[in-house]
Amino acid sequence: MPLRKRLSYKQARNTVLLTLLLGLVLTTGQVFVGLFQLEQRSDELVGQFLKTMQEPAAEAAYTFDRALASRVLNGLFEHRPIRRAEIRDDFGATLAMQERPPAVGRLGWLADLLIQPDRSHSIPLVVARRMQTVGELRVTIDHTVIAEEFSSRASVLIGAGALWTAGLAVILVVMFYLSVTQPFLRLSTAVAGVDPDRPADQLLPIPREHAEDELGILVRSINRLLLRLGHTLERHKEAEVALRDSEGRLKLAVTATRSGVWDADLRTGASWWSPEFIDMLGYDPGELAGRIGTWESLIHPDDLPWTMDLVDRYLRGEVSEYEPVYRMKRKDGSWMWIEAKGRCLRDSLGEAYRFTGTMADVTERKRFEEQLMYMATHDPLTGLPNRTLVQDRLSHAMGLCRQKGTRLAILFIDLDRFKLINDSLGHNIGDGLLKVIAKAIVGAVRPTDTVGRLGGDEFLVIAEDLGDPQDAARIAGAITAAVSKPVMVQERSLFVTPSIGISVYDGSGSSDVPAMLRHADSAMYRAKAGGGNGYRFFVPEMNAEAVARLALENSLREAVETGQFLVYYQPKVDVATLRPVGLEALIRWKHPERGWVSPAAFIPVAEEMGLINVIGEWVMTQALRQVAEWEGRGIEPLPIAVNISVRQLIDRSVVETVRGILFAEGANPRWLDLEITESIMMDNLETIVDALRALRDLGLRIAVDDFGTGHSSLALLRSLPITSLKVDRSFLNDVTTKADDAAIAATIIAMGQKLGLTVVAEGIERDDQLDFLRDHGCHQAQGFLIARPMPADALERRFVRNGRWVAEVEPAAV
Numbered sequence: 059m060p061l062r063k064r065l066s067y068k069q070a071r072n073t074v075l076l077t078l079l080l081g082l083v084l085t086t087g088q089v090f091v092g093l094f095q096l097e098q099r100s101d102e103l104v105g106q107f108l109k110t111m112q113e114p115a116a117e118a119a120y121t122f123d124r125a126l127a128s129r130v131l132n133g134l135f136e137h138r139p140i141r142r143a144e145i146r147d148d149f150g151a152t153l154a155m156q157e158r159p160p161a162v163g164r165l166g167w168l169a170d171l172l173i174q175p176d177r178s179h180s181i182p183l184v185v186a187r188r189m190q191t192v193g194e195l196r197v198t199i200d201h202t203v204i205a206e207e208f209s210s211r212a213s214v215l216i217g218a219g220a221l222w223t224a225g226l227a228v229i230l231v232v233m234f235y236l237s238v239t240q241p242f243l244r245l246s247t248a249v250a251g252v253d254p255d256r257p258a259d260q261l262l263p264i265p266r267e268h269a270e271d272e273l274g275i276l277v278r279s280i281n282r283l284l285l286r287l288g289h290t291l292e293r294h295k296e297a298e299v300a301l302r303d304s305e306g307r308l309k310l311a312v313t314a315t316r317s318g319v320w321d322a323d324l325r326t327g328a329s330w331w332s333p334e335f336i337d338m339l340g341y342d343p344g345e346l347a348g349r350i351g352t353w354e355s356l357i358h359p360d361d362l363p364w365t366m367d368l369v370d371r372y373l374r375g376e377v378s379e380y381e382p383v384y385r386m387k388r389k390d391g392s393w394m395w396i397e398a399k400g401r402c403l404r405d406s407l408g409e410a411y412r413f414t415g416t417m418a419d420v421t422e423r424k425r426f427e428e429q430l431m432y433m434a435t436h437d438p439l440t441g442l443p444n445r446t447l448v449q450d451r452l453s454h455a456m457g458l459c460r461q462k463g464t465r466l467a468i469l470f471i472d473l474d475r476f477k478l479i480n481d482s483l484g485h486n487i488g489d490g491l492l493k494v495i496a497k498a499i500v501g502a503v504r505p506t507d508t509v510g511r512l513g514g515d516e517f518l519v520i521a522e523d524l525g526d527p528q529d530a531a532r533i534a535g536a537i538t539a540a541v542s543k544p545v546m547v548q549e550r551s552l553f554v555t556p557s558i559g560i561s562v563y564d565g566s567g568s569s570d571v572p573a574m575l576r577h578a579d580s581a582m583y584r585a586k587a588g589g590g591n592g593y594r595f596f597v598p599e600m601n602a603e604a605v606a607r608l609a610l611e612n613s614l615r616e617a618v619e620t621g622q623f624l625v626y627y628q629p630k631v632d633v634a635t636l637r638p639v640g641l642e643a644l645i646r647w648k649h650p651e652r653g654w655v656s657p658a659a660f661i662p663v664a665e666e667m668g669l670i671n672v673i674g675e676w677v678m679t680q681a682l683r684q685v686a687e688w689e690g691r692g693i694e695p696l697p698i699a700v701n702i703s704v705r706q707l708i709d710r711s712v713v714e715t716v717r718g719i720l721f722a723e724g725a726n727p728r729w730l731d732l733e734i735t736e737s738i739m740m741d742n743l744e745t746i747v748d749a750l751r752a753l754r755d756l757g758l759r760i761a762v763d764d765f766g767t768g769h770s771s772l773a774l775l776r777s778l779p780i781t782s783l784k785v786d787r788s789f790l791n792d793v794t795t796k797a798d799d800a801a802i803a804a805t806i807i808a809m810g811q812k813l814g815l816t817v818v819a820e821g822i823e824r825d826d827q828l829d830f831l832r833d834h835g836c837h838q839a840q841g842f843l844i845a846r847p848m849p850a851d852a853l854e855r856r857f858v859r860n861g862r863w864v865a866e867v868e869p870a871a872v
């Protein structure tokens with residue numbers, strides 16, 4: 059710090075100036091007093107000189123001793139102020155006189171001013187012993203000398219005063235520096251060293267020698283202040299941290315939830331939106347006017363009426379919650395879904411005056427919900443409404459029918475043979491086909507009709523506002539025409555037909571959605587049972603059929619689980635010798651309550667249910683075990699033919715399954731024949747031909763069953779790995795009475811022979827049929843004439859003698 063600014067300097071300067079001033083005033087006063095007393099003092103001085111010289115001068119005058127008189131005067135002239143001195147006798151004669159020139163000095167003017175110039179003093183000269191005046195001593199004073207002497211005395215006085223003052227100043231500066239400035243500087247350094255962030259951490263040291271004085275008090279006060287400051291700062295920091303935390307949390311929450319805060323003054327119409335919300339809307343800060351009207355103008359027109367209605371009702375207190383979800387327009391024109399939550403403040407009269415809350419951007423959630431809703435209600439493959447949505451729409455449509463007295467129909471569509479295509483050509487092709495069919499159905503119905511997919515190959519059409527039930531028939535016809543067209547899927551030409559069941563509802567009665575669906579389903583089964591590719595209206599009798607079918611399905615499942623099946627065997631005999639050359643295994647089901655159930659009734663159901671594989675494998679196993687059993691007992695084994703369903707054949711693992719059974723039973727494949735129905739085989743030729751070849755390679759023989767019903771060509775038959783043909787019994791029934799049948803039967807037999815196949819005639823019940831076969835060279839015959847299907851032991855009793863199969867030894871009686 060510069061010296062001039064130091065407290066000690068200032069203090070010393072002031073003291074010195076004050077002292078100087080005081081000294082000056084006093085000294086000047088002294089000088090002036092001295093000045094004003096100068097004449098008097100000069101007179102006193104001269105008086106003293108004269109008194110001193112009075113006696114010798116009187117002696118000199120008495121004795122007229124001039125020499126003495128001169129000496130007296132010489133003595134007087136020792137004193138500088140004496141300018142002229144004269145001793146006179148009492149006669150006035152001068153005994154001695156001495157004079158010197160007046161002094162010349164700077165202060166002559168002052169002497170002239172204060173002392174009368176050439177002022178003379180005289181005293182009478184008295185001889186004390188005679189008490190006689192003998193003369194006079196007269197002196198003249200040089201006032202200039204008096205003034206000079208006074209001046210030098212005054213100078214000394216003033217100089218000494220100045221010196222004393224300067225010394226005092228130095229002493230004071232040092233003293234102040236040591237006692238005040240230095241401690242203050244130390245204090246200032248200590249204060250400067252205080253950490254402003256943690257003031258209480260380092261308190262100021264109290265100077266030992268100042269512990270009890272003002273400085274000590276000051277340091278203690280500063281320390282107390284620092285402690286308080288530290289404490290306050292600590293609290294502020296904690297509050298700041300807490301505030302920052304809470305602000306951070308709020309910001310995080312606001313950001314994470316993509317929400318903003320709003321506040322509206324209901325009395326002025328002013329509103330405030332947080333920056334986050336303005337940003338969410340795509341605007342820049344300050345771009346949106348802070349008015350409630352601005353908010354209203356951004357709400358989607360469809361949402362505005364009900365949103366404002368909710369606001370009004372909430373503010374009036376009619377509803378307790380304000381949590382609407384509506385759309386708001388972003389700056390770029392897109393719509394954002396908002397979930398608002400708000401609370402209002404009310405005055406003492408209960409009137410709302412302030413409305414505050416949050417708005418969260420729930421666009422993503424909405425989209426997700428909509429997507430979920432779409433996924434939950436639509437079929438992912440075709441994009442059509444799924445069962446849930448269709449049922450919902452049907453329920454809604456039926457409600458409208460009841461209200462308006464209109465009529466609706468539902469069309470339950472199932473694709474004929476789709477399952478075979480799907481299983482044989484693979485699911486990709488099946489899916490592709492379904493997509494094309496879905497489009498075809500949508501294209502065939504009216505735009506107002508609902509088309510949905512119930513699952514698998516089942517579709518449902520809801521046709522509302524029908525004038526006449528026949529309108530439904532027309533729609534069914536249009537669907538049939540659209541679906542039955544050949545379509546290309548993955549470069550394959552596919553062809554399916556629909557079976558359509560129609561159920562009509564006219565608003566009366568107590569029908570509900572499940573009943574309508576059940577009815578349409580039953581009608582669809584009827585259409586399918588009638589050969590497919592057509593439609594049927596539901597009639598109440600169908601209900602019973604549907605119930606019966608359901609019961610059959612349940613029983614069949616139970617039969618598989620509890621083993622209610624048996625295998626009967628029917629012999630195939632050589633037409634010439636009537637000796638059995640092979641057997642056909644035919645399944646039998648004896649239901650505990652229903653009794654015998656025909657395979658013709660349950661095999662198709664088992665195929666549809668997917669149970670046929672298990673059943674088929676079981677029959678095959680039983681047949682092979684039977685062969686083994688006979689062989690074990692020394693009975694000549696015969697090849698047993700097992701019916702194999704196309705559904706089994708299109709199963710990619712069929713070859714492995716058969717190989718597994720043969721291996722498990724330790725059976726020779728030559729004892730196992732497979733029979734496959736021609737018509738079904740021809741529909742799926744591409745798929746099953748490989749399986750047939752592989753089975754043939756295993757050593758099995760393959761027969762085409764019911765031959766003649768499937769329109770297979772000769773060329774095609776040649777390319778197939780088959781070993782025998784079974785002529786369908788429909789051609790043999792009237793073979794002796796109807797020329798056409800005879801011609802067909804004869805042709806088939808001839809053709810089989812040409813191809814080197816074993817030809818077997820089925821359903822031979824009469825001798826004339828047998829004669830026809832014999833005449834036309836048919837190889838084998840099978841039918842009730844020879845033997846009905848029967849258990850193995852019964853068959854054995856009738857056709858086995860000494861371990862060999864022989865022509866029937868007893869008349870047929872089963």
Ligand SMILES: Nc1nc2c(ncn2[C@@H]2O[C@@H]3COP(=O)(O)O[C@H]4[C@@H](O)[C@H](n5cnc6c(=O)[nH]c(N)nc65)O[C@@H]4COP(=O)(O)O[C@H]3[C@H]2O)c(=O)[nH]1
Nearest residue numbers: 644645657658661677701702703821822823840841842847
């Ligand atoms: N009217 C008449 N019928 C005769 C005569 N001779 C034999 N039949 C019957 O004709 C059917 C011959 O079997 P299919 O044509 O393969 O026709 C079979 C076959 O397609 C199927 N089936 C039977 N068992 C099985 C099996 O284990 N697996 C498979 N997949 N299908 C089987 O069920 C169909 C019907 O079998 P079933 O009722 O046992 O009927 C048998 C048999 O009892 C006759 O002279 N006159």
